[in-house]
Amino acid sequence: MHRSRHRSGDGIDTSGLLRDDELVPGAALNDIAPVPGPRQFLITGKFWSGILRVALAPA
Numbered sequence: 216m217h218r219s220r221h222r223s224g225d226g227i228d229t230s231g232l233l234r235d236d237e238l239v240p241g242a243a244l245n246d247i248a249p250v251p252g253p254r255q256f257l258i259t260g261k262f263w264s265g266i267l268r269v270a271l272a273p274a
Contacts, residue, residue, distance in 0.1 A: 229258070232267060 226247050242262040249256055254271045
């Protein structure tokens, strides 16, 4: 997972969600689930330390 640009699926850019010390070889976004609220999701990834609640913004 490179800091410059992390993309998954249909244009989800997850750059900046993890600190540099959390970026490990093989880390990748691997799950996204909608939650109540406009454009809100839970996301997690392989080798991530937890689950993040995010609100998606238009590109």
